Amino acid sequence: MINLRVILTISKKEFINRIKNISLFILIFILTLLSLAISYFGTSPFGLTGFSGIDVTIASLMSLSIYLIPLIAFILGYDSITGEEEDGTMPLLLSSSASRSEIYLGKFIGLAVVISIAVFAGYGISGIIILLKENAGHIIGYFSFIFSSILLGISFLSIALLISSFTRSRTASITISVFLWFFYIFIYDLLLIGILVATKGKAAFINNAVIGGFLLVNPADVYRLFTISFIHGLKGYYGLTSILTGKFILNRVLLIFVYIMWIFLPMFSGMFIFYKKRY
Amino acid sequence: MLKQELSKEWANNGKPPVIEFKGINKDYKIKGGYIFKALIDINFSVKEGEVLTIVGHNGAGKSTLIKIIMGITKPTAGGIEIFGTDTAQAIPKNIKAKIGYIPEIVNFYGNLSGFEIMQFFGNLNNVYNEKLFKELLDRVGILKAANKKVIAYSKGMRQRLAFAVSRIKNPDIYLFDEPTSGMDPSGINEFISLIKLINDAGKTVIMTSHILPEVEDISSRVCIMLNGKIAALGKIPELLEKLGLAAAANLKFKDGFRLEESWFEQIKNSRLILDYNVNNKNLSVDIKFLEENRMKLINEIIGRYTDNLADMNIKKPGLFEIYNYFSIKKVSND
Structure with missing residues (x-):
């Protein structure tokens, strides 16, 4: 039986620990600064400068999210379990009446709250400025984007905790985290594009469903697809993603399901590994 | 064992x-x-x-x-x-x-x-x-x-x-x-x-x-x-x-006293003590004995050396000696 008060206690401790971390504030500051800068200058590739409408601004901010938010999530979560093991606080924590599932869930929720606040604070300030210049009716679109960005953070946080649950040291944990960040953000899409270019898109096995399926394996791409599917004006700004406008890819139910899976699958896997982990 | x-x-x-x-x-x-x-x-x-x-x-x-x-x-x-x-x-x-x-x-x-x-x-x-x-x-x-x-x-x-x-x-x-x-x-x-x-x-x-x-x-x-x-x-x-671990006693005698080893040999033979070591320079004797013989030994020593004994220290064996017994065995096994 899960004890919610125990989970809340651990979440609170995790939250307080992380918000005392100066590096998190620096990252939020960078996120805010860049979001403001990108909102203004980020539309240059589309031949525009200044605040050029909510859709194009969100399209630019999405690129920032894809680089920065997974990084913040990995920084927050990579040592959540291994850190306690290395610092020697884990044995006392395990000796308490809290179960391992409660400990894991508490950590996850605490960190999820931190990343939600970080994303909200990072985009909220620029959002206010942007919306002052925009129609208030766009506020829903902008909040949908923030919500999607928070989900992106939580999904990568879930992966970070999974890494932390099966590694034995901070070094191993950060190494795998950096590799995954690099792979998902820089390599994965390049590989897909590489395949398309190499086969000139004519290979029998390459079709929208296959490419779409591959995109769902990367949470950063799921974020892109998810956000685009909810903000229609964005479709025109994305290359590979905008090609895949078939029913399969932009089926919202599927995207919501996959996005949720990207949060819960790593989370439950990590919880199971931590439950089985012995020292 | x-x-x-x-x-x-x-x-x-x-x-x-x-x-x-x-x-x-x-x-x-x-x-x-x-x-x-x-x-x-x-x-x-x-x-x-x-x-x-x-x-x-x-x-x-x-x-x-x-x-x-x-x-x-x-x-x-x-x-x-x-x-x-x-x-x-x-x-x-x-x-x-x-x-x-x-x-x-x-x-x-x-x-x-x-x-x-x-x-x-x-x-x-x-x-x-x-x-x-x-x-x-x-x-x-x-x-x-x-x-x-x-x-x-x-x-x-x-x-x-x-x-x-x-x-x-x-x-x-x-x-x-x-x-x-x-x-x-x-x-x-x-x-x-x-x-x-x-x-x-x-x-x-x-x-x-x-x-x-x-x-x-x-x-x-x-x-x-x-x-x-x-x-x-x-x-x-x-x-x-x-384990048969022995207690230890140190007897110190007054200056000028002439130590007689024969008595210690005698009580060793009678198994009142396990071993002894006479130090003529310091006028002292170290003896080892089993706890069960403690009171009998004290009585014998006091009875014989009342006037010449300057000091007597008895060290009871304990956990340290038990641990030592096994750690020595470990070293010899290693």
Whole structure:
């Protein structure tokens, strides 16, 4: 039986620990600064400068999210379990009446709250400025984007905790985290594009469903697809993603399901590994 | 040679066992594909209300045994029952709630104060009584430092805080892994008093220690571990008798007295003493004897040397001698 008060206690401790971390504030500051800068200058590739409408601004901010938010999530979560093991606080924590599932869930929720606040604070300030210049009716679109960005953070946080649950040291944990960040953000899409270019898109096995399926394996791409599917004006700004406008890819139910899976699958896997982990 | 099976009988004090080890083995895979056997066929039980002290060299398996009880590590083979529940694969919450634990290395979240640590662990154990937290901190002598960040605590203060934390859930069993390491002598004495206190309240204590003389008086039984095996287990007097460990005495004579070796040879032959060593330069004699002959020997010495004896020191054998007996054996085996 899960004890919610125990989970809340651990979440609170995790939250307080992380918000005392100066590096998190620096990252939020960078996120805010860049979001403001990108909102203004980020539309240059589309031949525009200044605040050029909510859709194009969100399209630019999405690129920032894809680089920065997974990084913040990995920084927050990579040592959540291994850190306690290395610092020697884990044995006392395990000796308490809290179960391992409660400990894991508490950590996850605490960190999820931190990343939600970080994303909200990072985009909220620029959002206010942007919306002052925009129609208030766009506020829903902008909040949908923030919500999607928070989900992106939580999904990568879930992966970070999974890494932390099966590694034995901070070094191993950060190494795998950096590799995954690099792979998902820089390599994965390049590989897909590489395949398309190499086969000139004519290979029998390459079709929208296959490419779409591959995109769902990367949470950063799921974020892109998810956000685009909810903000229609964005479709025109994305290359590979905008090609895949078939029913399969932009089926919202599927995207919501996959996005949720990207949060819960790593989370439950990590919880199971931590439950089985012995020292 | 002593076997743990014999010790089972000695442990039989009529109280129910709270912990039973049933053929516990623990292997660790180490680099190069080698296997380190941390525990080998551990079989014994711990009775309610006893203080069991586990002693052994570094790597003997003491901490591994404690971790297995606490569910932090899992045995490779064998079973363990706590309050009749099999906990070898996983320790249920209701059993964890009955165990207080101080790990070998005590570390807390440095950014929290001592009182916040108590609140945190209190909440995890469903205890929200702040008055109790203060009382427990006071009992270990760190109430004045309760609002200080734990990062500023000395090692001894952290041990005391860990003791207070272990008492929050008022457990039936206490597991202390090297609880006095890093403590100053007065801290050790206070800690021993605290253990007496909880034991007097009927709690079971299992602890590992290197500080042998201090724990000797409070230990109901001792368990000597060597290379992952139990070398001996039982009450100290029983182990001394089984091992035939001798007491030692040093007799110092007045200046000008002429020592006669023949008398010592005579009492050695009559088995009143085991051995002797005469030092004519210091006018002293070192003798070894069995505890059972103590009073008879004292009477003989006093009767013979009343006028010439300047001083007499008798050293009773104890846990240190028992441990030494086995550690010498380990060195010779190595």
